[in-house]
Amino acid sequence: MSLRVGVIGAGAMGADHIRTISRSVPSARVSAVYDFNTDTARAAASPVGADVVSSAEQLIDSTSVDAVIIASPDRTHADLVRACLAAGKQVLCEKPLAVTADEAYGVVEAEVVGGRRLLQVGFMRRYDPGFVALKRTITDGTVGDVRLVHAIHRNASSSTSTDDAGLITGSMIHELDTIPWLLDDEITGIRVESPVVDGFRDPQLATIWTKGGVMVMAEVFVNAGYGYDVRCEVVGSRGTASLAPAEAVSTRVAGVDGVPVRDDFVAHFADAYRIELSTWADEALAGATTGPSAWDGYVANAVAEAGVASLASGAREPVTLRERPSLYA
Incomplete structure (x- = not known):
């Protein structure tokens, strides 16, 4: 059995994930691709025999997609992740999880409501x-x-x-x-x-x-x-x-x-991406996720928000986090 993966966003990062899965992740195959530019989607999907779909929502809801990779623009990440969580599908979202810390924490709350971890954030340096x-x-x-x-x-x-x-x-x-x-x-x-x-x-x-x-x-x-x-x-x-x-x-x-x-950052971290995708696919097949979590994504967004404030103020800014839910203990 192989994990059927849908990829949202077929630019440089998404296209490389598709190639890496096809060449180096035997436990997964790409079954569907969506990009707002249909030609870009076709160019990435055709070599691996994946379908090109007409919307991100269609891909997430597809019965031929078991798990989703989100490699679309940053501003779309949080909403797409929440849609995957609502559909009960494992999802690997490229960094950042969201644009703001509040938006990221909204993803944390949505996953907590579901009662189990489905999301991994693409902090590939950990691999x-x-x-x-x-x-x-x-x-x-x-x-x-x-x-x-x-x-x-x-x-x-x-x-x-x-x-x-x-x-x-x-x-x-x-x-x-x-x-x-x-x-x-x-x-x-x-x-x-x-x-x-x-x-x-x-x-x-x-x-x-x-x-x-x-x-x-x-x-x-x-x-x-x-x-x-x-x-x-x-x-x-x-x-x-x-x-x-x-x-x-x-x-x-x-x-x-x-x-x-x-x-090329992709070439520099080629091993990291390969190990990240292989581990994620194996765990998704087993119904588990242990990689960088929604909480980790929220923390990074909170620190980044303090950093943006510091660049404007010129002062050291404190990093204040909300209480960590037990799901991420």
Whole structure:
């Protein structure tokens, strides 16, 4: 038996999920695709023999779809997730879960009413072998008590995070999820600044404080020009641990000694996406979901909202969360 997956949104992310499932996830197959651009939907669906449907609602309600992947624009996520929950279908929603913290908490409430977890948020770094190994150096005590974390997240260019707030809610939100997961800690405060005064404030630098006393410096630069670059260093009382470079081969050509820098985030995290989708599909077939939850999505949105407020105020802003429902204990 294979999981029949419907994909909403067939742009870069959705199309890559469709290819990954067809090539690397034997427990699933894509059965239906919807995109507001019918040609885009056909281009993604045709190679895998999936049907193209005329609306997201038709896809969610289809009897030929067991589970749904949402890879449509951010503003559509919360409503589509709620429709999947109402239909009783497992759903993997790309980040962010919602545009605002209140909207995200509305999804939490809708899932709690249903009484079981059906939603996973696409924070794929939790599945990346490098980040998993980095987390292990913390949990096994290799680096001792963590004091500082330095995180860097750069894109060559971005067509999605194009305004000050969107850089935080659409790009930095990865760091805002990764840090609590990596440290098994809660973010209590955030200050976001930028050296750019006029126009799009890119790059941005966040100083983050956790309940356990760790300080984090997180740089996000979505138009860095040279490529896609994600780094993370954990500084502890006994030593440090850093993500290792992804490239296995270094070259010396035309007077240059080094390794290439990718400009494609999908290629950079190909293993993470493959493991994420495989795990999600296997769990969905078993009727279980253990990945990043609706609560995790809400937390990231709440921290992002405080970060947006900080960028405007110039001050450290507190992160205040609602009470966590027992469903996510």
